[in-house]
Amino acid sequence: MTTTSLTFPRLFPRPKGYAGIWSWIGTVDHKRIGTLYGVTAFIWFLVGGIEALLMRIQLAKAENTFVDPETFNQLFTMHGTTMVFLVIMPLSAAFFNWLIPLQIGARDVAFPRLNAMSFWVFLAGSLIINASWITGNAPNGGWFGYAPYSGVTFNPGMGMTYWIVGLNILGVASIAAGLNFIVTILNMRAPGMSMFKMPVFTWMTLVTSILLVLAMPILAVAGIQLQTDRVYGTNFFNSLGGGDPVMWQHIFWLFGHPEVYILILPAMGIVSEVLPTFSRKPLFGYPFVVFAGVVIGFMGWFVWSHHMFTVGLGPAANSAFAISTMLIGVPTGIKIFNWIGTMWRGNIRLNTAMLFSISFVAMFTIGGLSGVMHAAPTADAQQQDTYFVVAHFHYVLVGGSLLGIFSGIYYWWPKFTGWYLNEKLGIANWALMFIGFNLQFAPLHWVGLDGMPRRIYTYAENMGWEGTNLAASIGGFILGFGVLVFMVNVLVSRMQRKVAPADPWDGRTLEWATSSPPPPHDFDEIPQVEYRDDFWFKKYPETIAEYYGHGDDDPAVPSGAQLDEAVDEESVPVISGGAYGAEATESEHGHGKIHLPDQSYYPFILSIGLAIFGIAFLTDGLVLFAGAPFFIWGLLGWSMEPVNDPEPETP
């Protein structure tokens, strides 16, 4: 095989092998990157959780002085920022990374090195934001950074600068990851897997990725404008200079509402995998669930001003956004009903993963219903910026996203690791989180309607808010204890090491077709897909007629002709990373002959450069020159590096 003529001089040898820290730094394996995302996000989850518990201690009683108001403001700013950007998004990304290639029968994502870069850039951004705690400048303007309070006149410290710089770096990671998964899902599906044979998790990942690519640049624009307001004296949002603080809100929420769906759609995808498996039935109304997800992703762009019903946009705007917000309840309802339809007449195994998924449906329903309550702008005038809203979105993001993610963790853990999580501890984990969560957030509906505003570090004794706040604080600690039990479970299960087979749950989708954990190349043979839930129907061909029997009803039923076309050998993507046409063949079993993209340090090096650029905005512009060599080195090295080094000639 001929080698590429142009190579960039290497300072380090290209990493090889699958052991040692350098193999992780150089990895381009989607599974390892998924693990990196998961572990990092879980650490930030603990940080964000501790921030929440500190706030709950402060609010447990009236006139408490456990933390001072400035610290409290930093805590809620960092809790929101952390949980949204450093926990739920990257935990979702961990699932995308782990599962998308497995679910679509591919050997990696479309751009493995870009994928690695996404993680390292995410890590850099998350470290920069949290470094603010160490330098004593934690952001204090809220995760929503409303102008003009986020401006330099009212907020002269460095905190909001950390926030902006961190978010903009995270945005780079998210956009790159979004693009990567769009391309992966559209181009790298196993032969025969038409769009409507994709698992729903893959569908939701596709929708989420499109939202990421469209929404994150909006945040980047807002962030850069705010940054120039702060540093260079522009007046985009600075009301003192004639800027418009309301414009910040429009731009932020134009990003912020799609962001809500970025946070919830992956969990919806997880639940749409778990419920069918443990009900031993296919997902009820697959095309409707998929369309509902797509419609939610689309309509999510037309509801941003419901975050701004009290900003004074006037009756016309408020009416329009009230209607669009209520409309989005319809596709959400469709999903919920279909999940229940999936369980109906099933053979339901109530294990930990399933309990988390059922809880997701139950709790997300509550969040949806309270959402309709503040879709009415005049009713919302009483609820906006109170704990009622806090309760609402925690029912969506904890009761929804987080329970869904935990369901996914228990469901796919055997696939990720090759061993089971302990089921008894799992049930305890679920019960504590479920009870703690409800004890924490149900009373907050009440105290919100009782007039308690958000983001107040303390409240007076005579307001009647003490009992509910105490209950919420106790609930918070029970929830936290539940998370602790999860960590214990991981350790205990690791010691017990109950080995899981390839298909421990009698699964339905392709990831269960390969070993647990999967080999680096995922599949020895790229699967040929004929059906939705292809793996199940190949296992139980006698049930094919049950599902596909009423062909007229189902728009996605494949005809034989389509099948034949899809299995056309010429279009089979064998190996990711541009190695089509290499001598590797499907018939070769074992790792040796399957070409995977080689590992690379350059994404990591480029990310170091980007991180130093970020630090320059926080310290001195000259620091840019320290970052430039890394950035340019990473960029050039990466672009000139061949996907695979030439193999030594075999004699």
Place this chain on the structure above:
Amino acid sequence: MHRVSKPSISLRPTLLLLAPIALALLAACTPDNAQSTFGTAGPIAEDQANLFKFIFWIAVVVFVLVEGAIIYASIRYRQRSDSDKRPHQTHGNTRLEITWTIIPAIILIAVAVPTLSQIWGQQNGVPTDQGEVVGVEAIGHQWWFEFRYPDNEIITANELHIPVNRPVAFKLNSQDVIHSFWVPKIAGKVDMVPLNDNFIWMIGTEPGVFYGQCAEFCGIAHAHMRFRVIVDTEEDYQAWLKGMHTAPDAPTPGSPEASGQQLFAVNCSSCHTNNSTAPGSYAQEISTQQARWNGWLEDTENASIVSAPNLTHFGDRLTLGAGLKDLNHDSLVGWITEPSSVKIGTRMQQHAAVYDTPDGRAKLSASEISDIATYLLSLKPGTGAAAEPVDDGGAGTAIDAEAVFITNCATCHSTGADKVVGPGLAGIGERASGRVDGMSADEYIEQSIREPGEFIVPTYPAVMVSWSKLGDDTIDALVTYLKTLK
């Protein structure tokens, strides 16, 4: 097929699904709480609560059906023993899909109709057929509320008086960051956006005191940015309006009040106005407030002047520190001694010269602080007649120098011969011409306003600050006015 054995668990935890609804139903049970959105005292809040309840009960029905179905399915269809049964692999049911698409859509239309009608009823201008409308401008400051009554030329802070059963139309604005104006029992909130007028109207239907609170995060003292709305009977309201133009009785010489008055003038009055009872002082207070704001903006760290609540008739107030504490002598002494220990973040301690001490506490003796508190608590409408509105005879924008004097100077200077903090100014026009060689009376008086430190009359403390901020035209008018004092 590899299978793990089914864990056996009790289904009772699923009953906990009912806990949130039980708690939510209890929510309506605390209407007496000060900021409950249910025990309403005005039609706006009442309609909002009713709309909420309408949606809430629909939601309860949906909730019971959906959660019931989840629980039923979880129990009824759970795996029994180790049954390996494969249920019928159904793909769905189009008729059901259409049903559960259309039914929620119909429900949401049922919610949307009253919602839209309420939006247009509440947000499309104040009704003109429900009594004479009171106009109020509410301005958010970090971290207190200013209330202006342009029709009555009244400015007050943190306690809003409105007449019962009359619509009150508010123009909302903010001086600094975004705040939100919210009186839960009377009306839902509308944000106060800097340089961007917002609008809200409300009617209070029950006389009494109601709680308000800033709802938009606005900085370090956000939690302590509260206010009270006092819904007065029409009679009380008219008396209050009159009182706001009636000057307090002058303190008896030698009393703690008199001592407090002097101390207030020296230490507090460059930020706090406390005597805007006179006609014409309204416009002055507005420009003074702006000047104080500009003073802070020029140097947010070290400004010597910051915008501060108007303290006129402070003795009539119920609370201290923007709804933070009950107002009494003890709480006021505590506040004056060390305001930041009562309300963290307040700008008073950081900026006022009197707190420029190593420990940040006021450099005043305990008895001096007590005197200031006594004086402030004595500020109530006096026994004199209310000031009549000034008829400016169509002079339009002519500067009312007397009003300028009352607002800015009268705290320390009388127009007679008696000494307050500074000298009485009767006859100043004659005295001034001989004071400094080569200076005319006009030049001397102007210098005394702009650079008072240049020449201090013996026996008087050098405490006066420069008043150049009043502007050239105003100072010219003031000089002319002062020369007329006999």
